[in-house]
Amino acid sequence: MVKNALQAQLLKAGLVDNKKAKKLTKQAHHEQRIGQSDEPAIKANIEKAQQEKLAKDQALNLEKQQQLEEKALKASIIQMIKHHKISNTEGDSVYQFIDEGKIKKVYIAQQVYNALVSGSLVIAKDQDQYAYLPKALAEKIDQKMQGFILMNNAEKNEQATDEEDPYAAYVIPDDLMW
Template identity: 75%
Template sequence: MVKNALQAQLLKAGLVDNKKAKKLSKQAVHEQRTGQNDDAEIKAKIAQDKQDKMAKDQALEQEKKSILQEKELKAAIVQMIQQHKIKDVAGDVVYQFIDDSKIKKVYLQQQIYNALVSGSLVIAKDLDSYAYLPKALADRINEKMKGFIIVNNSEKNEQVTDEEDPYAAYVIPDDLMW
């Protein structure tokens, strides 16, 4: 009548009765038939899968947030450039600079040209063209994100000449015209 030794011992000790023993044996047979005896392993695997999925979802969400923040920062920088660029710069003086390994030529007013050469103005990328900005604004833009400022002559003017350079006394001006 009793199928395993543990149930027999529980019956002898009086801890369970015949009805309870039959119910437990039927439940054990049912669990064995349906595969519920590995419940703990399955639950642990499901919990681990949930944790993995949550970690993956959080990583994707973080990546999306960083991409969105980068887009917002670029838009803010473009807006700053649009608001603070110097307008009406067309003139007769030619200024040449390098952008993406290509030499670009722009015609500027003499005052703008002198400011570019001295480093008080910089050239920044403005969507499809170029914008002329004050150096202070260019420094703020460079702090936020690199890649917008194309020409910044103030950095060249601040460089210290090498003491061992034999031509250190012969400074070549940036505004040399050929």
């Protein structure tokens, strides 16, 4: 009846009686069955927790990857601006534009001024300064990421005027000096 050697030795020594040995054996059996019945639930919980952790880790990795891609895109745009900006633009003509809700004033050469007004050049943000870029490059930059191009007069020049506007014949020039 006794299943384990220690119980047999305790019975022979008289420290435990038959009844108590059966009770202990039955109790051990019962605990083993209960442990086995809970085991699948525990395994399911562990598996569920692992799946949740894996999904969370994948979401974090995806977010980090997107941040890295955005950072690389910004770096490439900044490099494009630095490489293609027009140099030697200082001059006496004043050009005003809006940057972050504030009116900015720059002194540029008359040729650059005329190109900005006509729309063939645009103003782009070059970190803490401003860069003057060709229209085609500005369109490529604007397609990749918004926020770098500050002033693009080509869009204003292409707007159609309202035919019913009584003042349509009176065009207000962009280069009007006050």
